[in-house]
Amino acid sequence: MPCVFHNFHCLFYDLIMNYCECDIKNKILNLLEDHYNEAKDKPVLNYVPKQKLQKQLRGLLTISGSGDEALYNIIKDIVLPYSNNLQSPMYMGHQVPPVLPLAAALDYVISILNQSLVVSRMSPVMTLVEQELISFLAKKIGYDDQSGGTVTSGGSISNLMGLICARNKYFPDNNLSDAVVLCPEESHYSVGKNSFVAGIKSENVVKISCDDNFKTNIAELERIIIELKSKKLKPFIMFANAGTTSTSTFDNLIRIQEITLKYDIWLHVDAAHGGSLILSEEMKHLINGINQADSLSVDGHKMMFMPSSMGMFFVKDENALKSCFDDIYAHYLYNDTEEIIKLSKYSLQCTKRADAFKLWGCLLAYGTDFFAEKYEYLHKMAKYFYSQVNNNPLFETANEPEFNIICFRYAPKNTNLTSEQLDEINFNLRDIVNNSGQAMITLTSLNDVIYLRVTLTNPLTDKEHLTNLLKYISHSLRGILLNI
Ligand SMILES: Cc1ncc(COP(=O)(O)O)c(C=O)c1O
Structure with a gap:
């Protein structure tokens, strides 16, 4: 198989060109093709101070518009040359991957078809594609048929969904004054932000220290739980890491799960970065025990080489997710006589892009x-x-x-x-x-x-x-x- 990271032309360009009728689209796509094919040998960044770029972009939007050609020139002269070049092998920056060209092509299909995954009537095929993807990957995690999940916009929102499921289970009355969120020092910042969004007091977000290898200190976790309980506080969720943001370190999930089970605490594994290892026999030992987590986050737009955005939230018991949103009713949506699939009952979103399709398509074409x-x-x-x-x-x-x-x-x-x-x-x-x-x-x-x-x-x-x-x-x- 040719290296798909090299070959833009056959996988992306041809597909898109079939849609293109007007000149400007062809010109932009030609430009993009050239850019992509040369990207490997180009600088990672043409650095200019942001004030200079700001000046070039300021005041361009007008009542009558400046025309296609002006837009084309801006893409050619500003957008492509001054954007970060993620296709360069010297790009070793944040956890944003070079995208698979096939995934970019499928992203285009998603945009053109514009199916919304609220209810299956609005997305007869794509709803099923998302269900197939979630159930395929849930099996790779080691979850059984009771599990469920949903495609999200990324790790932050998947982490929020874990928190909401746990809150719904332990605090159905929403009285959160004693509710405590536990997380390692090395947690992604979304854990703190989500706790605020979910109504947890900031002093009730308790950080557990990490050892010299940046793994959660298990003994300290248990000691803190006992201490909190003795103060009549209620630790109800622990966020463990499967691939920390700073160092890609993996917590000992089996030992953490022993503790969360003992004290009846929801275990959410933030595997936004490292969850992809469910696909590797050689490396999945790093996520041993992940199948015991109550819920987890896995990002397609990190180590699965998908264009943003594409995250996934998985839950061991689908009912825990469904019960969060099940009583929501919208007469303008849920009004069918025949049985329809309502993915909105598993999601924070209403309009939802068919982002599952790009990962599902790449898995279909290339295999795990x-x-x-x-x-x-x-x-x-x-x-x-x-x-x-x-x-x-x-x-x-x-x-x-x-x-x-x-x-x-x-x-x-x-x-x-x-x-x-x-x-x-x-x-x-x-x-x-x-x-x-x-x-x-x-x-x-x-x-x-x-x-x-x-x-x-x-x-x-x-x-x-x-x-x-x-x-x-x-x-x-x-x-x-x-x-x-
Ligand atoms: C471990 C971890 N969790 C969550 C996130 C947030 O993911 P997203 O940017 O997709 O919201 C990141 C992002 O870097 C991460 O590294």
Whole structure:
């Protein structure tokens, strides 16, 4: 099979071209094709200060419009050249993948058909596609026929749905004054934000510390639960991580589940990043026990190479989800004489895009092994980069990557530099590397220390790219150190 990350033409362009009648569409798609095919060798970013871009975009919207040609020129001269180039193998930034060209084509099909998944009458085929996708992946998770789920806009909303299911189970009267949310220090920020949205007091969002490998401290989890209960507070949900945002670390789900079961607490696994490993026989040991979670989040638009947005929420007992929204009635929707499927009863949304179709279509065309190979390869590359960094006396790593994110920092042994100076140097390194356009990386703070963060999502990134990245970083470092 040809590498689908390379070949835009056959998978995307032909399909779209069949829809194109007017000139401007053809011109835009030609432009996009050229852009995509050259992206691999182009800079990751043509950095310009945002004020300059703002100036170019300001005041363009008018009553009469400026015409197709003006739009075409803006796409050609501003949108394509100054957007982040995610197809570059030197893009190692946030957890936003290079999209599969086939998924992009299917995204176009979704847009053109514009089926809404509120009720099956509005989406006779796509409703079934979503159900097929959810049930196929639920089996991969290890859930049985009682399970359910829904496609969401991403990990944040899936995490919110877990919280709502748990709240509905433990606080049907909505009296939340004693309700406590438990989450590891390394949780994604959506856990705190969602707790606020769900009506939990901010002081009742309790963080559990993590160990040196950024895994939840199980002993502390139990100790805190006992302490909260002794104060007559009610911890009702624990968010565990299957692939933390900062380091792609996996919690010990089996041990956490023992505790949540013992104290009758809902276990939601935030597997937005690492849940895709259900597709890899070789790597799914990292998510052992995931089938015991009450609910979980898995994102298609992270490690399944889908264009945004595409997330999924799974629940062990479908009734727990359905009972959240079952009594909602809308006479303008639910008025059929024949039995219809109402996916809106499983979702926070009314209008819902048929995003399931792009992942379902890619799984249909390529099979699960295609994805598994990519994860195994990216993990191999992460280990390679980790060893390269560890062998370099200028740098130290935060931990050995379990999956595809490596955190490291400039911190030579016996340095005279203060910790503040080291933080500042690492901070500046990120900007210098990124603004050069040679690579894109991110940074994070671990135990209040700044680390550079490399996320490998592009299966075209190889050892040479990673060696070059370390060279660029070392080169940028020399410039910074000269100015200290
Ligand atoms: C572990 C984890 N959970 C949740 C999210 C939020 O996902 P989304 O951006 O799709 O809402 C992220 C995003 O980075 C994440 O890494």
